[in-house]
Amino acid sequence: MSMNNQGRPSQPQDAQGTTDTFTGNRALMLDEPLIFEIGTTEETGVDFDERPDAKKRLGGLERNRPIGLAGLSEPQTVRHYTRLSRMNYAIDLGLFPLGSCTMKHNPRLNERVARMKGFADIHPLQPVETVQGALEVIHQLGEWLCKLTGMPAVAMSPKAGAHGELCGILAIRSALEARGDAREVILVPESAHGTNPATAAFAGYRVEDIPATPEGRVDLAALEERLGPDVAGVMITNPNTCGLFEPDMKRISDAVHAAGGLVYCDGANFNAIVGRVRPGDLGVDAMHINLHKTFSTPHGGGGPGSGPVVFSEALAPYAPLPFVEERDRHFVLVEEENAEDHHESSFGRMVAFHGQMGMFTRALAYMMSHGTDGLKQVAEDAVLNANYLLRSLEDVLDAPFGASGPCMHEALFSDKGFAEGMTTLDLAKGLIDEGYHPMTMYFPLVVHGAMLVEPTETESREALDEFIGALRSVVERAKAGDETLHAAPVHAPRRRLDETGAARKPILVWKEPDQAEAAE
Amino acid sequence: MRYLPLEPSDRLAMLAKIGAPDIDALFADVPEEARLDGAIRDLPNHASEMAVDAEFRRMARRNSAAADMPFFLGCGAYRHHVPASVDHLIQRGEFLTAYTPYQPEIAQGTLQMLFEFQTQVARLFGTDVANASMYDGSTACWEAIVMARRITKRGRAILSSGLHPHYVSVAKTMARFTKDELVHEAPTLVANGDTTDLLDQIDDETSCVVVQYPDILGRIADMSDLAAKAHAHKALLIAVVTEPVSLGALTPPGEMGADIVVGEGQSIGVGLNFGGPYVGLFGCSQKYVRQMPGRLCGETQDAEGKRGYVLTLSTREQHIRREKATSNICTNSGLCALAFSIHMTLLGEAGLRQLATINHARAVRAADRLAQVPGVEVINDSFFNEFTISLPCPARRIVRKLADEKILAGVALNRLYPGETELANGLVIAVTETTSDADVDKLADALQAAVEAEGQGEAA
DSSP states (O other): OOGGGGSSOOOOOOTTSOOOOSSSOBTTBOOOOOHHHHOBSSOOSOOOSOOOOOOOOSTTOBOOSOOOOOBOOHHHHHHHHHHHHTTBOOTTTSOOOBTTTOOOOOOHHHHHHHTSHHHHTOOTTSOGGGBHHHHHHHHHHHHHHHHHHTOSEEEOOOOSHHHHHHHHHHHHHHHHHHTTOOOOEEEEETTSOTHHHHHHHHTTOEEEEEOBOTTSSBOHHHHHHHOSTTEEEEEEESSOTTSOOOTTHHHHHHHHHHTTOEEEEEGGGGGGTTTTBOGGGGTOSEEEOOHHHHHOOOOTTTOOOOOOEEEOTTTGGGOOBOEEEEETTEEEEEOTTOGGGOOTTOOOBSSSSSOOHHHHHHHHHHHHHHHHHHHHHHHHHHHHHHHHHHHHHTTTSOOTTGGGSOOOSOEEEOOTTOOTTOOHHHHHHHHHHTTOOOOEESOSTTSTTOEEEOOOTTOOHHHHHHHHHHHHHHHHHHHHTOGGGGGOOSSSSSOOBOHHHHHHSOOOSOOOHHHHHHHO | OTTOOOOHHHHHHHHHHHTOSSGGGGGTTSOGGGBOOSOOTTOOBOOOHHHHHHHHHHHHHTBOOGGGSOBOOOSSOOOOOOOHHHHHHHTSHHHHTOOOOOSGGGBHHHHHHHHHHHHHHHHHHTOSEEOSOBSOHHHHHHHHHHHHHHHHOOOEEEEOTTSOHHHHHHHHHHHHHHTOEEEOOOOOOOSSOOOHHHHHHOOTTEEEEEEESSOTTSOOOOOHHHHHHHHHTTOEEEEEESOGGGGGTBOOGGGGTOSEEEEEOTTTTTOOGGGOSOOEEEEEOGGGGGGOOSOOEEEEEBTTSOEEEEEOOGGGSHHHHGGGOSOSOOOOOHHHHHHHHHHHHHHHHHHHHHHHHHHHHHHHHHHHHHHTSTTOEEOOSSOSSEEEEEOSSOHHHHHHHHHHTTOBOOEEHHHHOTTOGGGTTEEEEEOOTTOOHHHHHHHHHHHHHHHHHHHHHHHO
């Protein structure tokens, strides 16, 4: 019996004519059951030195039913998670071309500094005299972000990019409210990240779209036309999600400011311009920076993120609490209602403590390693690599904005020219069999069957050439109508997964097989 | 610039392939006046690994690490021993450097882990389901309030006085913009968590009641009556757990009728990290699953009928639904969730229960010891691993004084409630398996000396 069958039975079928194994494993690729199928409630992988007496003051609320947590010994635990890890693609294994998400090399020095006990083993509520070094890290990182963006102030506490967007929009709202100006609308171009309109709506604004030009940029005329006394501001992603720089950014900012609004810039793609362009010089009032994207903090399979926000003079007074200030070579933490550090105009607190310290140390280590000269090189190499990809593939793959000029950090392609019935999804799954993580699919929405490819600056020319070769080969199959692509991937730990079924009848927790059957 | 693999010759060859004369040509769309030609002033150039490492060691030395002295801080962040294998496993590149599992066929490691994590959290909380984690406990708490508004179509939330004041601050900040009404008062230094004042406030306008367990002063209260009253008015009960180890010893909120249970998972596997990254936990009843924020991992089958996992119900997420999204969440705390899950697997039911027993027993011994210090009064009748003491003088001064003596004494309530003079003498003491009896003795002796010195100061 397959180990995988210890839970709910599954019958692997032999789709590729390969011989099934007794275990269900494929050489180094080992299927792994769930901890609940191999562990027990008695087993444990920890030892404690004491057996405390039974004196209790739990107010009569002692737990009196089993929890149902499975335990494993230490060797079983290490093996379980090591086996699971081998079913993941990761940047350490190869090129990870997710456009707009940006997966670059994660230096291990960052990991080392984040784990120093002076940063990892300190409590957020320790007296500030005992955490001066940690506050110095936050302060230094803030200084780097301000100088790199040409902005005077920064909020460090937002926990992720979308959280940073919310922080920026709340600051805009606070600034407008402070001047008694209750505006209701945020304009969001089609080329913006999908999180932008969601954030504006969540903050209580009505969202209106601004169309893109045929060249993939903000339609300046349409934007200017729409500006008026009800518009609180715009949210622009620059470089945008078509991979293009918005050359009219300064004119857009000036127009928005003239109409009494404020400018939010989604800085997710800052890695393309860091050290070469300061958003502050383009009239931006607020911009979040995804530390993992530009400054290489690891993404860990879905986070943690970190989304500091830089502010213009106009928005700086409304920045959230807490924040760090340097006074006479001493760092202070400005918190709410602190008698000596009153900060009346701040819009408040967004998270319990001071933000993602573990990400701050990593990002600052990366900044120091590169320095201002290295960061400029980062932007240049990222842009060079993306343009190299674009120009090496546009003879086989449609590049809808290829004629608009150089792309920035990412190259955008479409499914135009694929054989009938062949989709971007087929191409992506085919790429998996070639040993690559696929690019971003079906985004941005302005392009049919979009593929957004971002190589980043940490790929060598050889790695790019190999990827280009693999992608060309799969594209040619898609154009030729190679039906076997519909079955891809065939070499991955799993074949295509039934996502529709998963959503229709969600199974979100494991149940004992008899309970699961009873529930069905 | 050791992280950049391109050589000057590569760059020239690539520019030739592109057909660009130089790198500046690739930045042609940037307006002339916005281009930076020279270096950015006041920022250094690149530095070697050795130099950066040394600079961070310098800054790290300016901090007092919990491991280096008797340590008693809690209030939403707890120091526990994290087994060595946890940190080792999360540093595997396949976990550490993976992205969101958008391509499930090559992300089964992360996805199966998330499915196991969801199951562990749901079982710990006593809820039907749980999500794949939130930013932290405070944002999870606010998202739960928003979720209750969506379900009940009401905008009046009652927050217990025992709710962590920073969680209250986050909710207040957000409520100002979303026009939710929040009802909340600061706590008073009484022995037991009291739910009677909350019971009186529940009415047909109420969306939810939010109650922390154990609360900010360490008190524990049965929430069954609150659940019954809330349900009678078609409101929801939201329970907040900031110390998940406590649920190894205590009846879980789900069993007492909580509809949504949120929490801070930092205690298990994650470490203090000066406040972040942490891992928000979020569980709820099955009937509200489609209203739950955040990422979810679901079980399904692949084309061969093999069991596999995918992210699911993501149509609720903001990167897909644009302005129709129901929450601000666009990511989760994947790596911290992994650390939580590994630590929980190592503990298992037996280990977690034992860990909880040790935490509680040590806290009981510490409370008894501190109660012997003249002038010190232990407030709580009941508690798990954290309790509040009352001093004859402002606690913040004592905490600073003890920090000079290399004892990190606890969280002074006026750090958390700067405006509340009645709480100024309160000090919240957390004790875990890492706190030795000798640590407690040192704290007790130092407290005694400091309190006496204060008394003499006043007399003089």
